[in-house]
Amino acid sequence: MTIPNLTLNDGTTIPQLGFGVFQVPPAETAETVTKALEIGYRHIDTAQMYQNEKGVGEAIAASDIPRDELFVTSKLSNRYHEPDDARRAFDQTLTDLGLDRIDLFLIHWPLPTLYGGDFVSTWKTLTEFVGDGRARSVGVSNFQPAHLTRVIDETGVIPAVNQIEVHPFFTNEAARTASHDHNVLVEAYSPIAQGKVLSEKELTAIGGNYGKSPAQVTLRWHIERGDIVFPKSTNADRMRENFEIFDFSLTPDEVAAISSLNQGEAGRLGPNPDVFAWVPR
Numbered sequence: 125m126t127i128p129n130l131t132l133n134d135g136t137t138i139p140q141l142g143f144g145v146f147q148v149p150p151a152e153t154a155e156t157v158t159k160a161l162e163i164g165y166r167h168i169d170t171a172q173m174y175q176n177e178k179g180v181g182e183a184i185a186a187s188d189i190p191r192d193e194l195f196v197t198s199k200l201s202n203r204y205h206e207p208d209d210a211r212r213a214f215d216q217t218l219t220d221l222g223l224d225r226i227d228l229f230l231i232h233w234p235l236p237t238l239y240g241g242d243f244v245s246t247w248k249t250l251t252e253f254v255g256d257g258r259a260r261s262v263g264v265s266n267f268q269p270a271h272l273t274r275v276i277d278e279t280g281v282i283p284a285v286n287q288i289e290v291h292p293f294f295t296n297e298a299a300r301t302a303s304h305d306h307n308v309l310v311e312a313y314s315p316i317a318q319g320k321v322l323s324e325k326e327l328t329a330i331g332g333n334y335g336k337s338p339a340q341v342t343l344r345w346h347i348e349r350g351d352i353v354f355p356k357s358t359n360a361d362r363m364r365e366n367f368e369i370f371d372f373s374l375t376p377d378e379v380a381a382i383s384s385l386n387q388g389e390a391g392r393l394g395p396n397p398d399v400f401a402w403v404p405r
């Protein structure tokens with residue numbers, strides 16, 4: 125399977141399919157990521173708050189894949205939005221991953237009700253890491269339209285991506301459209317709705333046309349809509365299944381039928397970024 129590369133607004137490229145490690149236990153992360161690399165994944169999405177960057181780093185160190193064939197993303201902890209904290213936390217991410225440069229580093233959540241609502245200073249701090257060559261690209265996650273407009277208006281620097289919750293039950297159109305309006309690619313997280321797509325009859329029916337599972341049909345839907353995805357699995361068979369989505373395509377009617385499963389806010393699984401204010405201890 126050849127994974128398409130997409131070009132970000134800063135000119136760098138990113139594999140459209142990757143592997144996410146949210147909720148992969150730290151002690152199992154190296155083994156899990158090693159399996160994913162063996163299957164062919166070359167893009168890994170982790171975060172400081174997942175507490176498993178070291179495991180990702182161990183798997184990378186143990187593999188013989190050239191560094192320039194890998195794409196590694198991490199994200200700033202909600203605890204470290206103050207600029208000096210963000211600088212220290214970024215140093216720690218590079219240490220834990222065992223890398224001297226990361227491909228993509230994101231503000232994990234905007235936290236508009238914390239830090240005096242000043243996610244702009246946090247964003248400016250992340251841009252320093254591109255300036256000093258330690259991040260190829262920087263971006264944001266969970267940014268609502270107003271958050272995105274604000275960082276762009278106040279700094280003139282456009283995030284490379286906006287990583288937001290998107291799946292058939294929550295298509296998150298407002299944040300997705302705002303991202304596209306600013307030429308920001310969307311990374312669709314929880315792409316198979318944390319497994320909830322599996323019992324959806326419409327997806328099973330469409331999959332029947334191609335011999336594909338609801339998870340594969342859903343991942344293909346994301347790919348055809350131009351978003352970046354990184355499903356999580358700790359099971360090698362399911363990792364392989366999620367990888368095998370480039371040997372079929374959906375009709376425009378099928379894409380539209382999947383999009384019509386959208387339930388709006390009722391379909392959202394994660395917290396609402398406008399009010400989310402959790403900080404790890």
Ligand SMILES: NC(=O)c1ccc[n+]([C@@H]2O[C@H](COP(=O)([O-])OP(=O)(O)OC[C@H]3O[C@@H](n4cnc5c(N)ncnc54)[C@H](OP(=O)(O)O)[C@@H]3O)[C@@H](O)[C@H]2O)c1
Pocket residue numbers: 143144145146147169170232265266287288312313314315316317318319322339340354355356357358359362363365366394
């Ligand atoms: N920026 C953010 O705030 C944020 C928030 C959430 C997620 N993310 C990122 O997005 C990634 C993916 O999202 P996610 O982990 O929330 O959810 P997801 O990828 O939509 O779903 C993962 C769940 O589905 C199961 N699964 C995976 N493939 C399957 C298949 N083919 N058939 C049946 N079940 C399957 C997994 O179980 P098994 O492991 O048992 O297979 C797991 O329970 C995360 O790992 C993380 O990198 C980012």
